[in-house]
Structure formats: C-alpha cells, structure tokens
Amino acid sequence: MPAAVPAVLAHAGLLGTFISTEHAGRGWDAVSFGWLCAELGQCSLSLLSIVTVHSMVMEAIRLSGTEQQRAEWLPVLAQGKKMGAFALTEPDFGSDATGIQTSLVECAEGYRVSGRKKWISYAARADVLLVFGKLEDGSAVACLLPTDAPGLRITPMKGLLGFRAAMLAEIEMNDCVIPAANLIGRKGAGINYVAAGALDLGRLAIAFGSLGAMEACVTDSVTYARQRKQFGQSLSKHQLIQQMLADMITSYKAAERLCVYAAELRTVGDPMAAVETATAKYFASTHAVTVANHAVQIHGAAGCSAAESRTERFYRDLKITELIEGSNQMQQIMIAQNGMGEFVQSALRRKRLLTDNS
Numbered sequence: 001m002p003a004a005v006p007a008v009l010a011h012a013g014l015l016g017t018f019i020s021t022e023h024a025g026r027g028w029d030a031v032s033f034g035w036l037c038a039e040l041g042q043c044s045l046s047l048l049s050i051v052t053v054h055s056m057v058m059e060a061i062r063l064s065g066t067e068q069q070r071a072e073w074l075p076v077l078a079q080g081k082k083m084g085a086f087a088l089t090e091p092d093f094g095s096d097a098t099g100i101q102t103s104l105v106e107c108a109e110g111y112r113v114s115g116r117k118k119w120i121s122y123a124a125r126a127d128v129l130l131v132f133g134k135l136e137d138g139s140a141v142a143c144l145l146p147t148d149a150p151g152l153r154i155t156p157m158k159g160l161l162g163f164r165a166a167m168l169a170e171i172e173m174n175d176c177v178i179p180a181a182n183l184i185g186r187k188g189a190g191i192n193y194v195a196a197g198a199l200d201l202g203r204l205a206i207a208f209g210s211l212g213a214m215e216a217c218v219t220d221s222v223t224y225a226r227q228r229k230q231f232g233q234s235l236s237k238h239q240l241i242q243q244m245l246a247d248m249i250t251s252y253k254a255a256e257r258l259c260v261y262a263a264e265l266r267t268v269g270d271p272m273a274a275v276e277t278a279t280a281k282y283f284a285s286t287h288a289v290t291v292a293n294h295a296v297q298i299h300g301a302a303g304c305s306a307a308e309s310r311t312e313r314f315y316r317d318l319k320i321t322e323l324i325e326g327s328n329q330m331q332q333i334m335i336a337q338n339g340m341g342e343f344v345q346s347a348l349r350r351k352r353l354l355t356d357n358s
C-alpha cells in the first residue's frame, strides 16, 4: 500500500466521516459510512480494511473514551494526522477473545503493557494501537499504545492469502509504558463493551465492503461475458453463464437490502442494529465469496491472472471477510441466539391472537 494512499483519503476528508464535526469529522450517518465502505471495497479490500480498523479505533474512543480523550484523539485520527490499528487477536486467542493474555501492570508512570498480538491489520504502519489486555486482577481493558513506545517490536507479516496490502503485522510488547490516561473505557469493560462496540462498526464496514467487491465482480463478469465469444456467440448468450450471472445479481441485491437495513437501524439507534449488522456481515461476506468464485469461472483463465483481471484478487480477499471482525461462525451463533428469541416471541403472539379470536 503506497504510504500516500491514506494521506489522499485524509485529504479528501474520508477517514473520519462518522465522527461528529465537533471532533473534526463529517458527521455522516451509518448509511453514508456504509456506502463509502462499499466504494472502497469495490476498489480494494485491503484499502477498506485500513479504513475499517482506523474507524474501529475511533469508534472505541467515541463510545468509551472520556470527554478529554475524545477531544484529544478524535480530531487527529479523523483528520488522518495519526493512523490507528486494532490489536485484539493473539497467537493463542482469536474467536475466544476473553482468553487474551496481554498484561497491564500498574506502575509509577501508569501501566506496563506486555504480550503478543498477531494478524493486526495496518500495524506495520500505524501510529497508535488500540491494545486489549488484562489487569492483574484479570479484568479486561483497552489502551492506546503509540507505536514508537520503547519495548514494542512490530514485524510485518507476508505470504497471506488475501489483504496483502493491508500491512498486517505481529506485535511483541515488552514492558511498554503508557500513562493511565491512555486506558479507554472502564476497567473490566475491555472486551464486552469497548471491543464489542468497535467490532460492531467493523462488521458494518466489512458487510458493505463485501457488497462493493460483489458489485465489482458482477460488473466485470457482465462486461467480460458480453465481449468474450466462444462457440460463435458471446458468453453472455450461454444459459449456464446466465445462470451464474443471475445468482450473482440476486446475491448482490439481497445483500444490499440487508446492509442498508442494518445501517438504517444503527442510524436511529435501534437496539436490533447489532444483530442485523451481524446478519448483513454474515450474508454479504458468504455470498460475496460465491460471487467471486463465479466471477473467476466466467473469466476462465483470465480470471486467474492479476495481469488480466482483478477477479483473482477479489477471490482471495473475499475469503478473508468470512473470518475477520468475528468469524462467520461467531455471527451465526449471535444470529441464532437472537433469532430464536425473536421467533419464539412471534409464535407466542400468533398463538395468543388465535386464542383471543376463538
């Protein structure tokens, strides 16, 4: 990722769109933020992921920071003067984030942070990390750790399936000192509130980003199928190709409705927004993987070459969207647990109506 790219986004005012104007953002609602993510995803999912993790750091400060922390950090992050990364995952703890072992030990200057983080997007370039760890009494906390802190070692990760330009890194923290003022949120709320709130926004970004990537795959496939001729006619005239295009278009349209619905609920602060966001992320990412698979199929060999199409990149990148911001299995668990209650309630309501009317 050329270093200038985030600077271009910052210059265009696209890094802090959902942050209030009071804190140097644009004050956009969740639907507009979502469509920005779709545009970025349509272009590059690595680029989208950088904006996503940077936004998640801001969201954590916005939701859980003190007034003073919001005033200090949000304007610099929203304007891209500093870039953030979200450091939750550890070598031994991914989905089960409550198990993380990074420690924060109180000291005269504040806290000493020690531990390891892995698979952290943009950590190879970021200025500040939102690190999740535990205090000596085991309570989970979040803290801001500048990347120039003594004792911090950042090792870029290479050879990834996708998100190759997302500047992933592995992080080793050895007694890195932070002031107490860098703790974000209440002690004990690090995972269940601070990380959860940020991940909720991250899921919306990935849902819309997958939607954007799907749009790119459909557009490229339609264009290619109309140009490429086999057996004397364009691919788009062959019904088996049309079948794939029909499935791709249908997936895109259904995912779009779910994404927009989730963003609308978020905009009005509806309590169902989080589960609808999980539903949108689960559906959009799963279907985007199938859409990219069809796109490569329609392009034939040209779909396997970075020189001839961008479908091979989408095919690799989209697989990652099924894993990040909570894997799709985690989304399924959340959807099932909430959905069961919802459907039990509606069955009871229907039964009561029938009893009352009989």
Ligand SMILES: Cc1cc2nc3c(=O)[nH]c(=O)nc-3n(C[C@H](O)[C@H](O)[C@H](O)COP(=O)(O)OP(=O)(O)OC[C@H]3O[C@@H](n4cnc5c(N)ncnc54)[C@H](O)[C@@H]3O)c2cc1C
Pocket: 053, 086, 087, 088, 089, 093, 094, 095, 096, 118, 119, 120, 121, 122, 160, 162, 163, 168, 320, 323, 324, 325, 326, 327, 328, 329, 330
């Ligand atoms: C490109 C990329 C970028 C990333 N960026 C970041 C980042 O910026 N910050 C960050 O903190 N992390 C990041 N991650 C890490 C990502 O969040 C984790 O990979 C994800 O949370 C899954 O954790 P894991 O890989 O340890 O898999 P595990 O938790 O070990 O799970 C392995 C498999 O088992 C499934 N599984 C786990 N538990 C259950 C269960 N109870 N029931 C059913 N299935 C289950 C999972 O869904 C998964 O399919 C990134 C990862 C990648 C690949």
